[in-house]
Amino acid sequence: MASTIGLDLGNVPSLDLMTELLRRMKCSSKPDKRLILVGPPGSGKGTQSPFIKDEYCLCHLATGDMLRAAVSAKTPLGIKAKEAMDKGELVSDDLVVGIIDEAIKKPSCQKGFILDGFPRTVVQAQKLDEMLEKQGTKIDKVLDFAIDDAILEERITGRWMHPASGRSYHTKFAPPKVPGIDDVTGEPLIQRKDDNAEVLKSRLEAFHRQTQPVIDYYVQKGIVNKLHADKPAKEVAAEIQKALS
Ligand code: AP5
Numbered sequence: 001m002a003s004t005i006g007l008d009l010g011n012v013p014s015l016d017l018m019t020e021l022l023r024r025m026k027c028s029s030k031p032d033k034r035l036i037l038v039g040p041p042g043s044g045k046g047t048q049s050p051f052i053k054d055e056y057c058l059c060h061l062a063t064g065d066m067l068r069a070a071v072s073a074k075t076p077l078g079i080k081a082k083e084a085m086d087k088g089e090l091v092s093d094d095l096v097v098g099i100i101d102e103a104i105k106k107p108s109c110q111k112g113f114i115l116d117g118f119p120r121t122v123v124q125a126q127k128l129d130e131m132l133e134k135q136g137t138k139i140d141k142v143l144d145f146a147i148d149d150a151i152l153e154e155r156i157t158g159r160w161m162h163p164a165s166g167r168s169y170h171t172k173f174a175p176p177k178v179p180g181i182d183d184v185t186g187e188p189l190i191q192r193k194d195d196n197a198e199v200l201k202s203r204l205e206a207f208h209r210q211t212q213p214v215i216d217y218y219v220q221k222g223i224v225n226k227l228h229a230d231k232p233a234k235e236v237a238a239e240i241q242k243a244l245s
Contacts, residue, residue, distance in 0.1 A: 027057035033112040033244070034137060036119070038215055039145025040207040041200060042155035043229045044236055045116045046168055051237055052114055056244070059109040062116040063096050065166050066103070068192075072163075088194055088202030090120055090210060097127045104131065112140075120211045125218070142218040143240060145229035149204055156200050160189040174233070 009017065033056050037045040046062060053060045067085060070078030077099070081091040100118055103109070119125040132138050158171040162182040169176045169189060177183050194203065218224045225243040229236055 023057075027111060030057050030111060032137075033058060034132070034140050035113070035244075036115045036139055036142045036218070037117075037145065038142060038211065038218075039229055040147065040149065040152060040211075041203045042152040042159070043145035043147045044233060045145055046166065047174070047233055048237060048240055049114050049116050052240060052244070055241075057111045058114050059103075059106065059112075060114045060116060061100060061103050061109070061118070062166065063099060063118040063120075064116075066099050067091060067096075068163075086193060086199075088199040088206065090206050093121055093123045093127070096120075097124060100128065101131055104135075119214055120206075122213050122217055125214050139218070139221075139223060141244065142215070142224045143243060144215055144224050144226045145236075146226050147229040151230055152204070153197055153200060156195050157197060159195055160191055162187060162189055 035052065035058070037049065039045055046065075049060045049062070052058065067078070067081045071082045071085065072078070077095060081095060084091045096118055100115070104113055115128075119128050128139070155170065155173070158173070160169045160171065160176070160180070161167070162169075162185065164187065165182070165184070167182060167184070168174070171179075176189065180189050181187070182189055194200075215224060227236055227239050227243070231239075
């Protein structure tokens, strides 16, 4: 069996084809959604994103993950971003706005998107509004991961990541089956360079000074749902489900 676009479907296992077909059928009945997840480092944005993505067939655009990939590939973007990221400061608005502008046009974002870690300044929020206006769309909902700073150090210093997939674990709250090893691939987990108590201070400072005003920007538009991000992950997931239903 050969398709007209040059992809030989004969080589794709039947189970994979069926799974993809079922996924597409399920997705066709889902409403489009354009969501923003905002909250301080360690508040749970990356933890909750995969469930929202699967439930609503959205693409997940995490500017932090995209920037880290650029840093490790040593692209011109990564070279520009590295210094600010290592210090826990924000990279320039122009760099991240460019990444998002390109990413939201991808076919995988057709049913909508989850923006995780963007916008982080009011300028980024305004630029996003301009991009969406050109497409004739707008943000439907902003999920505000509200949490006290005091809880975040334990979450950040205990986090381990699988860099290729972005899966995150926690030594206490979400341990892998085998310490230091990804459950799915068996590959080693790493700790992010900025996941230490010292850099966390700068990241929190940046959040309160530059990103808190973004929440206020969307509160004025009446589209913010405040979550109790200090609760266990399952309870936060239930709050999200309620907010999005
Ligand atoms: P980024 O990668 O976006 O980092 P962040 O915002 O600091 O967010 P985190 O990924 O640290 O936290 P999270 O909320 O996803 O937490 P997680 O779910 O993993 O940004 C990194 C850097 O990139 C920035 O400092 C900046 O330099 C740059 N950058 C990125 N975007 C930018 C932008 N738009 N503009 C400019 N610069 C930008 O959870 C943390 C841990 O806690 C995990 O181990 C998890 O298992 C655990 N956990 C999660 N939920 C719970 C729970 N409910 N109970 C107990 N444990 C939990």
